[in-house]
Amino acid sequence: MQNFAPRHFAIVPAAGTGTRMGASKPKQYLPLLGRPLIHHALSVLCAAPTIDKVFVVLSIGDAEWRSxxxxxxxxxxxxxxCGGPTRADSVLAGLRAIADQAIQSDWVLVHDAARPCLAPWHIDKLVRELAGDEVGGLLAVPVADTLKRADSHRHVLATVPRESLWQAQTPQMFRYVMLRRALESAHNVTDEASAIEAAGLRPRLIEGDATNLKVTFPLDLHLAEWILNNREGLNR
Structure with a gap:
């Protein structure tokens, strides 16, 4: 009897421009330790034994990748x-593009191009803990700071209780068919878990760590460089 164990595909949406960085090129191509920023996460994904293929979704007119x-x-x-104007558009376009390679039960791990500090143990923990889950889930960290809700003038309106609040990270891992159907129906979602939630399902939170940061502002590049230089065991 054949073993039809589900495969694991990674999708990295990288069609954005990263305007908040104020740089002359998309932030996924900004230099980080002598490599394009996106290279660091891609190297970890490609080296992971559990990942079968890594698809990078680029904008149609991306000329930087080939350099x-x-x-x-x-x-x-x-x-x-085949990338689109939003993250959700790019991920959905990627899912459509690999329709002839993936089956419904295969797992898809979506990872931010701007999270260069992905480590092998992040992938291992996510894949291991979600292996038997019916829905899937995402890496996340419990919120540690006191949260404030502000008005339009940046005055505090209220202190928000942080109990049960988590900060979403990536990878986010769901079955191919489930994720594609959710994104086909979802509108204005900022991550894959939100699309799954909109479909009435409850993704599971897998605790990650703060080193898996997202590069959004110029200072984040320096933080990412420090993490990559000082964290043992990173495969890059």
Whole structure:
């Protein structure tokens, strides 16, 4: 009897421009330790034994990608020139593009192009803890800081209780068919878990750590560099 164990595909939406960085190029291509920022996460995904293929969803007119040598990352890496104006559009376009390669029960891990400090243990923990889950889930960290709700003038309106609040990270991992159906129906969602929630399902939170930061502002590049230089065991 054949074993039809589900495969694991990674999708990295990288069609954005990263306007908040104020840089001359999309932030996924900004230099970080001598490599494009996106290279660091891609190298970890491509090296992960549980990941079968890594699809990078680029904008249709992306000319920057071809100016770098990605061959060291091996045959798992596949660029897809079908990105859209939003993250959800790009992920959905990627899911449609791999429809002939994925089956309904395969897992899809979506990871931010701007999270260069992904580590092997993040992937291992996510895959291991969600293996038997019916819905899937995402890496996240409990909110530690006191939260304030502000008005339009940045005056405090209220202190928000932080109990049971988590900060979403990536990868976010769901079945191919479930994620595609959710994104086909969802509108104005900022991550895949939100689309799954809109479909009436409850993604599971898998505790990650603060080193898996998202580069949004210029200072974040320095923080990412420090993490990559000082964290043992990172495969990059």
């Amino acid at each position: 770098y040598d990605w061959s060291t990352l091996g045959p798992k890496l596949v660029p897809l020139y």
